[in-house]
Each structure stands twice: as structure tokens, then as C-alpha cells.
Amino acid sequence: MTVSTYGEHAENAAQALNALIRDDVIPADEAAVDQLLHCREAVVDALRQRLYDVGQDSWYPPPDHLPSRTPKPTLAGLDEKLATLVDNIAFALPTLPLDERRSPADYLTPASTDPTVEAWRTAAIELLAASHALSAAAEQPWRTDPGTGWWVMRDVSVALEAVLVLDSRLEEVGLLAEHQRPDYAMGLDEKRMVLSQTARVATWHATSASPDEATPRLRQAAPSTVVEPVSLVSTPDDLAAAQLRLARFLRPLHASDAFYAHEPEITADSARQVTASQLYLCRAFAKAAGLSPKTSMFATFFEERAEVLESLQPQISHLADVSEERDPNMRRFWQQGELTSAVARMEDQGVPIRLQPTQMVELAKATHEVTYNLGKALRRELLRGNSNLLDAHPRHRDGPVRVGRRSRLETTLTDLVNMPAPNEPVARFSSPLQRAALQQALNLTPSSSRTPTPFPAARAATYDAPAF
DSSP: OOOOHHHHHHHHHHHHHHHHHHHHOOOHHHHHHHHHHHHHHHHHHHHHHHHTTOOOOOOSOOOOOOOOOOOOOTTIIIIIHHHHHHHHHTTOOOBBGGGGOOOHHHHHHHOOSSSSHHHHHHHHHHHHHHHHHHHBBOOOOOGTTHHHHHHHHHHHHHHHHHHHHHHHHHHTTTTTTEEEEEEEEOOOOHHHHHHHHHHHHHHOOOOOOOOGGGOOOOOHHHHHHEEEEEEEEEEEGGGHHHHHHHHHSOOOOTTTTOOOOOOSOOHHHHHHHHHHHHHHHHHHHHHHHTTTTTTHHHHHHHHHHHHHHHGGGGGGTTEEOOOOOOOOHHHHHHHHHHHHHHHHHEEEHOOOOOOOOOHHHHHHHHHHHHHHHHHHHHHHHHHHHTTEEHHHHEOOTTTOBBBOTTTTHHHHHHHHHOOEEEEOOOOOOOOOOOHHHHHHHHHTSSSSSSSSOOOOOOOOOTSOOOOO
């Protein structure tokens, strides 16, 4: 399943709002007008929810899926001034009476043949999805980082100004006459001035575009993907969870662990299987990371990991177990076999491994856990006093020998253990073309339907003043 990011939804919503501003058309059919007004209501709710997510809207009632309120972030120059005005403008938007509201499925599900209504419907769906991506994201830096919060505030301000322009057109034909609205003294031009200035200031102070990569946190359906003790892999989205489960099986045991029965940390066959399989997987993951510019920075991470595994593979080819009577941990074989066969099946069937940046981060972290635990378990087993692993290379005339410290194998394992964990990708400013186009269209769209003249209208002369 492909999960769209906040940035993708915001771009689609901006494109729909821009189309509505360019085409000043209002449907005449009663059913179409009703669907339009309900879609507009969803747009307003989505923007209010987004203000709640950055700690601004104190009137929006938090649904069950929203987290508890956090302290309002300090957005330098925006708190207590522009932010309060933006919050008040959003709160003062006309809304349908509660008894006239319908379920979102009633007006968002059916497509409309009217292009204006369909544009409103698209804007509502995309804005709701974008706000949901922010409120349900696993990590929410826009709640604490001012530079990230400015990025979200800019999108909110531009979308709110677009709604004000569209509302003014609906007001002209009386479609908002029966809507509820609080008394607010600020006029339309003043509201647009505040929102456009907020968007401009937000553009100056936004230092991170990380909200554009936000995706809603998905709940793992354990019964469908986990058949104890193996985590099944049916789609690329399951790879990170399966790698994490394998990392658990490879985690070294300590003498203080309740389940430790003095068994080997890892057997020779298990070490060879995991090393060869992870080498294959790292190469496949590096190729998958290079498919998208948003994940290309992880290709180097997987390639470096593959180089160390490739160096390790021939060095453990002659490892032998001292005692083969001890049962190995078969869960490692089963989980690693499931991962390898699944990726091989995807390659044979031509299924590309395409992951969102956040999913690629999780896969990189899980792969790091696997290789770290593999290197640590194998190194600990080789160096402990009663090691069950010996080097049975034919060059040793007197038979198998123990692997000592500072040997080539021990050095390679140390390098594998000390490889750094993947870093979060540095926030790169995306290219919000549709949002920039919407902002430009608003700059060129006056509030009144009549284009202002180049000069102000002449005032009538008073009796005590000379007339020219």
C-alpha cells in the first residue's frame, strides 16, 4: 500500500483551490450547491484542525484520534500577534448549523459532474488527508520546532486566504446567508492582508520542510502478517517489521537473562546464512533506495553495509561448531529465509521496492539492528572462553584453531558492530509548485469582483473648500 505524504496532499489541494479561484463559476443545481457547501465545510474543518496541530486553535474540539494538547510553540514574531489573528480569522469563518451537517461520506464519496463542485470535493479530500497526515504522524517536530511550524503555518495562511476569496463570491449570491458566524469586526481586505503577511513571514522563517514528508502512522495488523514466530513479508511495506523481528532473534543473550541456558550465541551455519542473505538484501535495498530522489541518500548506507558483509563472508566460510548436539535457534533461519525469499520473489515478478522516505528510514534502522546484532553475537561467541566456534580452514595443519583477538575476522566484526546507525535525512526544501502558484494567484486576485481603477475616485467638493 502506498501512503501519500502531507506535501503531496497539500499540492493537490492547492491545485484544486487555484482552479476554483481562476474559474469564477457557481452551480445552479440545488443538489450541487448542497454538496458544494458541505465540501466547503470540510475544508474549513481541515484548516482548523491543522491550526490545532501547531498549537494555535484553542476552539477546535479534539477528536479521539488527536493527541492531547501540547503547549503552544513559540514561533518568533508570530505568537500573540499574527498567530492570534490567523486563529481568529479561521474561527470567524461561516459554518453550517449543526442540525444541517451530514456525514462526510455522504458528500465526499460521490463524484460530481459539475467541475466546480468536483474541485471543492477534491480540495476537501486533500486538505482532510493532509491534516490527518500531520495529526497522526509518528513524529511531529512542528509542535516543538519553530522553523518547522512556520512551514505548516504558511500553508494554512495561503489556504485560508483562498477560502476567504471563494467565500466572498458565495456571499454575493447569498449562499452563506444561513450560515452561523461570530461577530468579527475585521473586514475582508484586512483579513487578506493579515493572511498574506503571515504567509510571507512564514516563508522567511521556515527552516525545515520536514512536514512535507509526514505520513500517518499505520497500525500493524499483527494477525495478518505475523505467524509465530515469523513475520511474513507480502509487500515492501512489511520488510522493516520483518528485519526488526530478525534483529530480535539475533540479539545476544547475557548470563543474567532468564532464558539463557549456556547455549552458543550463534552457530556457524546461522552466521553464514544471515551474512549471505543480508548481503543480498543490502544490495537490493540500495537499488530500491536509488529509485527515488527522496530516498537516494540511503543507497550509500546500504552499499557501505554490503561492502563489510562481502568482506566478512569468505572469512567465516570455514567456521565449524565444536558441538553440534546443541539445537540452534531455528527462528533465525525461518525469519531470514522469509525475508530472502520474499525479496527474490519481488524481483522475479518485477515488483519494485518503492518506499516512502519515512519507511526507508525504518528499513535502514532495522537493517542496522540486524547487522549490529549479527556482528556482536558472532564476535562474542568467537572470543568467549568456551567458544563453540573454531576456524577449520585447511591451512591449519594441526586441526581447527580458535579465533583470537586482533585477527582479521575479529577486526571485520568490530568494524561491522561499529558502523554508524542511519541518520535522519537532512530536511530538504521541497518544490511546492502548486502552493506557490496558488499564492501567486491570490496576489493577483482582488477582493472585489470589480477591478480597482488606477486612481481613487474623485471626492465631491464641500461648500467651504475650493473646487478644482
